[in-house]
Amino acid sequence: MxxxxxxxxxxxxxxxxxxxxxxxxxxxxxxxxxxxxxxxxxxxxxxxxxxxxxxxxxxxxxxxxxxxxxxxxxxxxxxxxxxxxxxxxxMGKDEKYLYKNLFNTYIKQKLKNGISQSYIA
Missing domain, CATH: 3.30.160.390 (Integrase, DNA-binding domain)
Structure with a gap:
């Protein structure tokens, strides 16, 4: 109630x-x-x-x-x-464009291109 x-x-x-x-x-x-x-x-x-x-x-x-x-x-x-x-x-809002998801996508791309973990940290 x-x-x-x-x-x-x-x-x-x-x-x-x-x-x-x-x-x-x-x-x-x-x-x-x-x-x-x-x-x-x-x-x-x-x-x-x-x-x-x-x-x-x-x-x-x-x-x-x-x-x-x-x-x-x-x-x-x-x-x-x-x-x-x-x-x-x-509510069906596209989470693809949330800041945290864009940031994580960017970091994944940088890791693929050979950027070191210490640089990311």
Whole structure:
């Protein structure tokens, strides 16, 4: 029961959210980490808050992507995070271009070309 929220928005509630001059955040609820960002352009995007950072799940689109689907996806992501997976892996972000992976690739290339271990250290 730790992941329950007092807020529990439905599709009709999200449709009624007013557009303002600045982006604002509203808790969707169940799980408590699920939020919706409402932008001045009128876009409404579901976000998952994990480790004080927000990760985009998908945009709210009437009859295409609903609150129920966002909840299902959020719960699936949270279960994978609890099992020890990395958020970038779960969200399908290309880890090839993370700094640590680029660095490791660079070092492997240098080792192939005959650079000494003492130089790398």
């Amino acid at each position: 730790a992941n329950l929220s007092k807020a529990n928005l439905l599709d009709k509630d999200i449709r009624k959210l007013p557009i303002q001059n600045k982006r604002y955040i509203k808790a969707v609820g169940n799980p408590k980490e699920l939020y919706i960002f409402v932008y001045p352009s009128g876009n409404k995007t579901f976000m998952l808050k994990f480790n004080e950072k927000y990760t985009k799940i998908n945009a709210f689109r009437e009859n295409l992507y609903s609150v129920a689907e966002a909840r299902r996806d959020a719960i699936k992501i949270l279960k994978e995070l609890e099992s020890g997976k990395d958020i970038n892996t779960i």
